[in-house]
Amino acid sequence: MGNIRKASLEELRTMKEEGQIGPPRPDAAPVELPxxxxxxxxxxxxxxxxxxxxRIDADILEFFKEGGRGYQTRIHSVLRSYVDAQRRx
Numbered sequence: 001m002g003n004i005r006k007a008s009l010e011e012l013r014t015m016k017e018e019g020q021i022g023p024p025r026p027d028a029a030p031v032e033l034p035x036x037x038x039x040x041x042x043x044x045x046x047x048x049x050x051x052x053x054x055r056i057d058a059d060i061l062e063f064f065k066e067g068g069r070g071y072q073t074r075i076h077s078v079l080r081s082y083v084d085a086q087r088r089x
Contacts, residue, residue, distance in 0.1 A: 049076075
């Protein structure tokens with residue numbers, strides 16, 4: 001993932017037409033979705049997050065940081081799972 005850049009939709013279409021981008025493997029078949037795939041789809045907009053200062057034990061922080069980048073997202077996921085479990089009837 002070292003060669004990432006932003007591109008507009010128009011640029012992506014041009015790159016696709018020129019064969020610069022495509023399926024991950026030459027033999028990869030396009031994915032066929034069932035006819036009812038979108039029947040129950042809902043638009044979900046991201047909820048903004050609130051920046052906070054949080055004091056946690058050093059070993060807990062180190063545990064999450066050992067997983068590399070995204071440790072704050074992993075901490076958030078654990079907290080989200082806990083809150084969701086507590087809210088269940």
